[in-house]
Amino acid sequence: xxxxIKVLVSEEEVDKRIRELGELISKDYAGKxxxxxxxxxxxxxxxxxxxxxxxxxxxMDFMSVSSYGDDTKSSGVVxxxxxxxxxxxxxxxxxxxxxxxxxxxxxxxxxVLQERKPASMRLCTLLDKPxxxxxxxxxxxxxxxxxxxxxxxxxxxxxQKYRNLPFIGVVEGVE
Ligand SMILES: O=P(O)(O)OC[C@H]1O[C@H](OP(=O)(O)OP(=O)(O)O)[C@H](O)[C@@H]1O
Ligand SMILES: Nc1nc2[nH]cnc2c(=O)[nH]1
Numbered sequence: 767x768x769x770x771i772k773v774l775v776s777e778e779e780v781d782k783r784i785r786e787l788g789e790l791i792s793k794d795y796a797g798k799x800x801x802x803x804x805x806x807x808x809x810x811x812x813x814x815x816x817x818x819x820x821x822x823x824x825x826m827d828f829m830s831v832s833s834y835g836d837d838t839k840s841s842g843v844v845x846x847x848x849x850x851x852x853x854x855x856x857x858x859x860x861x862x863x864x865x866x867x868x869x870x871x872x873x874x875x876x877x878v879l880q881e882r883k884p885a886s887m888r889l890c891t892l893l894d895k896p897x898x899x900x901x902x903x904x905x906x907x908x909x910x911x912x913x914x915x916x917x918x919x920x921x922x923x924x925x926q927k928y929r930n931l932p933f934i935g936v937v938e939g940v941e
Contacts, residue, residue: 769939770938771931771936771938774917774934774936775933777933780909780932788816788820789819799858800860801860802817802824803829803850803860803862804827804829805829805864808922809863809864810921811920812862825857828850832844854884855884857884859888861889863889863891865894865895865922866893866894866905868898868899868900868901869903870901873901873902889903889904889906891908892910893934894912917935918931919933924937
């Protein structure tokens with residue numbers, strides 16, 4: 767059966783929400799610089815679009831994490847596959863993610879990054895699946911709360927495909 771993508775959040779809705787988040791973040795960080803951290807790979811599309819809508823000075827850094835296999839599912843411990851280039855000390859850090867699901871990745875990552883002594887640290891996610899939460903995570907900015915469905919697009923993949931879709935969709939017809 768061929769895969770079909772059902773639209774969950776349209777391109778227009780995503781674009782509008784990112785503009786709103788950009789305005790909100792710009793107000794909250796008035797008079798400060800924001801140091802945006804993108805968690806690769808999924809966060810990259812959202813990061814770029816959001817950064818364009820922020821009007822305070824922005825710097826960016828990127829990191830990549832990978833799981834330790836099945837153990838990660840229960841422990842949430844992740845391996846830093848690519849670390850940040852810059853130190854975080856004294857910076858107002860905004861972590862940018864595509865999705866928070868169980869919360870395990872971000873609760874672990876935020877603990878690790880907090881040890882680097884940023885002046886502040888906030889979390890912005892395009893999508894949140896609150897029903898799936900296992901580990902508590904403080905989310906400061908959310909694009910959309912979505913139901914417990916496997917979504918693709920806007921950075922999110924299914925077997926590395928569909929990251930480039932300009933909307934959020936659900937894959938149907940997977941056997
Ligand atoms: O809340 P959790 O259950 O921990 O899940 C969220 C994590 O899963 C996704 O990354 P993924 O492992 O799909 O990597 P990718 O962005 O490189 O595709 C997402 O970008 C988060 O990092
Ligand atoms: N592509 C994708 N990755 C995820 N990681 C955690 N939840 C999801 C999801 O719904 N879709």
